[in-house]
Amino acid sequence: QVQLVESGGGLVQAGGSLRLSCVASEHTASFEHMGWYRQVPGKEREFVDRINRSGGSPYYTHSVKGRFTNSRDIAKNTVYLQMNSLKRKDTAVYYCVADPLGIVLAPSGVNYWGRGTQITVSS
Numbered sequence: 630q631v632q633l634v635e636s637g638g639g640l641v642q643a644g645g646s647l648r649l650s651c652v653a654s655e656h657t658a659s660f661e662h663m664g665w666y667r668q669v670p671g672k673e674r675e676f677v678d679r680i681n682r683s684g685g686s687p688y689y690t691h692s693v694k695g696r697f698t699n700s701r702d703i704a705k706n707t708v709y710l711q712m713n714s715l716k717r718k719d720t721a722v723y724y725c726v727a728d729p730l731g732i733v734l735a736p737s738g739v740n741y742w743g744r745g746t747q748i749t750v751s752s
Contacts, residue, residue: 631655631741633725638746641715645750649710651725651743656706658682662732663701663708666739667721667748674724674736680708692718715750722747 632654641647649665657663664679677697678689684701698711708725725743726732732739 631659631727633727633741633743635723635725635743635746638723638748640749640751643715643717643750643752645715646711646713647715647748648712649723649725649746649748651708651710653706653708653727657701657703657708657727660727660729660741663725663727664699664732665710666724666726666736666742667719668724668745669721675721676732676734676736677723678710679726679732712748715748717750717752720748720750 633651635651637649662679665677666674667677668674676690678699680687680699680701687699696714701708722745724745726739727741728739
């Protein structure tokens with residue numbers, strides 16, 4: 630069973646930065662994509678970003694482009710999400726995701742999920 634463990638969440642003021650990490654229980658080369666989704670109470674999970682097997686072809690949802698940067702350390706089985714210029718609307722639970730066939734933009738199509746880490750951005 631694949632396990633994804635997130636860390637790095639917390640409380641930050643608007644305009645600040647945080648970096649999320651996600652460690653996979655198996656070699657990240659097993660996954661075509663790794664990335665992140667997020668969810669606020671009462672809403673569906675929202676795609677945030679993905680990165681491919683070799684750490685290339687990053688893809689971001691429009692609302693985080695230019696502020697969030699993903700990266701992948703293959704040797705450490707880890708992906709990162711550097712979040713800068715955080716806004717209150719970024720407040721959510723962030724989930725690390727992975728899929729051997731690729732991450733689609735609908736949560737129902739993603740195979741593996743972490744348990745999530747809370748990000749709260751205060752004004």
